[in-house]
Amino acid sequence: MTLRADADEPAERPRVPLSRRRVLRAAVELADRDGLDSLTMRRLAQEVGVEAMSLYHHVANKEAVLDGVVEVVLEEVMAAVDAVEAPLPERDWRAALRARILAAREVFLRHRWAPRVLETRTETSPAVIAYYDHVVAVLRAGGFTFDLAHRALHVLGSRALGFTQELFRPDGARPADAEAAAMMERMADRFPNIVGMLADAVHDDPEGTLGFCDDQFEFEFALDLILEGLERRRAAGA
Structure with missing residues (x-):
C-alpha cells in the first residue's frame, strides 16, 4: 500500500543549491542589514543555512568573499x-x-x-x-x-x-546637534573662519544640523564643477 501525505500538510520547500552566486548575494544582504563587521564566515554560513566548511567549496576565505561582493x-x-x-x-x-x-x-x-x-x-x-x-x-x-x-x-x-x-566626516558619522554646537564654541577662537562658515550654513538652514551638509547636494555641486571645468578644457583643445 502507498501512503499519501495529508493534503492539508504543507509541501516541503525545495532546497536551493548552494553556489558561489548565492553565497555572495547572501553576503551583500548580510552587510546591508547588519553592517560590514557582521560579515564573517560563520555568520555567512548561518545566513545560507549550512555549516561554515560548506562555504569553502565556493569561496576560499573571507578575502574571496570581499572580492566577490x-x-x-x-x-x-x-x-x-x-x-x-x-x-x-x-x-x-x-x-x-x-x-x-x-x-x-x-x-x-x-x-x-x-x-x-x-x-x-x-x-x-x-x-x-x-x-x-x-x-x-x-x-x-x-x-x-x-x-x-x-x-x-x-x-x-x-x-x-x-x-x-x-x-570633516571620514567615518560618515553625523554629530548630534548639542555635540556639534559645543564643538563650534570650542573652535571659535582658534578657527574663526571655519566657525563663521559653519554658523552661516546653520543660519541659512536653521532646521539642519552641524552635519550641516546635504550630502547629495554637495556631491552634485562638486561633480558639476568638475564637469564644467573639463568641458572648458575639452573645448579649448587642451
Whole structure:
C-alpha cells in the first residue's frame, strides 16, 4: 500500500543549491542589514543555512568573499548605468556622464559599506575596470582626447563611481546637534573662519544640523564643477 501525505500538510520547500552566486548575494544582504563587521564566515554560513566548511567549496576565505561582493555591487552599478535615461554622449557628454554617475551613486547608497571594501582591495577588479572603460567611452564620444580623458579620470577619482570621502566626516558619522554646537564654541577662537562658515550654513538652514551638509547636494555641486571645468578644457583643445 502507498501512503499519501495529508493534503492539508504543507509541501516541503525545495532546497536551493548552494553556489558561489548565492553565497555572495547572501553576503551583500548580510552587510546591508547588519553592517560590514557582521560579515564573517560563520555568520555567512548561518545566513545560507549550512555549516561554515560548506562555504569553502565556493569561496576560499573571507578575502574571496570581499572580492566577490565588490563584483556583485559593480554588476548592480553597471545594470543601473545601462538603464539610465540620458542624452547620447555625442550630443551632451556632461549630461550623459552625470546621469550615469548619479545612477552609480544610488547603488552605493544602498550598500554604504561597499566603498570601504572597494578601497581595501589589493587588485583592481575587472568589474571596476569595465566601469571606468565605460566612462572613458563617454568622454571619447564627447570629443575628449585620450590624454584629457586620462586626466579626467584622475580628477574624478572615486566620484566617477558615485562616492567620495566627505569633508570633516571620514567615518560618515553625523554629530548630534548639542555635540556639534559645543564643538563650534570650542573652535571659535582658534578657527574663526571655519566657525563663521559653519554658523552661516546653520543660519541659512536653521532646521539642519552641524552635519550641516546635504550630502547629495554637495556631491552634485562638486561633480558639476568638475564637469564644467573639463568641458572648458575639452573645448579649448587642451
